[in-house]
Amino acid sequence: MVEKKQTKPFARKFVPKIIKAALLLIITYLPFYFLSVFIEPYQSFFPWYAPTTDLFAAVFMIFLVAGVFTSGTIYQYVFGVARALVTMIFSIYVLNGGIVDLVVPIEGASVNIMVDLTVILAMIVLICLLGIGKNVVQAIDFVSTKGEDKEL
């Protein structure tokens, strides 16, 4: 009986979190998967893409899962900030600071392609900063609410 009572809150607490984490992992993994499928024919032009993206996806998902499992604590927001930071750094690195420069061999001649994605990178950085801001505000709100609860 005692064992049953202990198992129930554990299951109640963690099973929804596991399901939520699994769902979020699937939803997060899908864009990476489709992007990889799209990039695959051009893999030789982006040799750095696959290892970088795999590393980013792994780190991002670890923070995502950690965020889900630490929800209800201050660490949830810490992981949220970390996720936004990782996304920002990855975007800046992959987009080479906004200037993507490629050399594509076509019929014996090498063709240089340069795309200036500064505007898109600026928007991604802005989104990440908004995400960091949001997490910080949520963390402050969380701490102040907790403080009020303790005073009461």
Added chain:
Amino acid sequence: MRYAVRALGWATKILWILIIVFSVTSVYSAMNVRMSLGQPQAFVSSEFILISVPLFVNNAGLYDLSEINMTVAVMDYQQSVLSTSTTFVPLIPRGGNLETTHNVSMSLEDGTSKLLDYLFNDSVFILDMSLKLNFAHSVPFRVSTNMSVPWGAPLYNFSIGQVSYNFLNLTHQEAIIPVSFENHSPYFSVDGVMRVEIFNDNGELFGFSMSDLNVPSHSSYIGQTEIAVDVSRVTGGGEVHFYFETSAFSAGPVVIPYG
């Protein structure tokens, strides 16, 4: 505080959606832009060589293409710049087409020797091409390449054979000058008139003639020019001057000694 968090959350979501939609539609649009170059046309005069390249762009994408700037720099085999030409198109709206001609003009003002060099000797031009445009008014894009274009001389290996004389009458003879060359040019045929003037050792003009030429690309010409000359002025040696007036180029005099 809650409202601020909610507003930030919505702003983040909306911006992510905007970026994803823009990225996907941009890739789709870029894949629907068709660009092609037509058959180049060449024209050679005593002052310049003009190469016209038709350019076709079909923007079947979802975004405008603006500030299209095509630049071609032509260098000779010694890497010295012969010409730089630019074609600028302010805008190709989505769903629009563009048909224009990019003209590459090479000045030959610094001497006819360059023209003669290109007329008589095969060469290689190095083209440094770049195309810049603004995609959706927000994403600058540049593509550039370097390529070698072989130049085929229209009067390659131009030479004359032994000048011989046929008896006409007591005062005049017919000078026969064998002429041969190969038209290596892939761009134009040598069709027009060749004027031939024959000079003796004293530099006196003692006969001339006009011949029609019609030598297609990648074919040889072997012919002869007959000139009625004054017997009293024939010295057995001298110079032959050739002048060319064709649909593609004008050149002359090309001086070849004989005898």
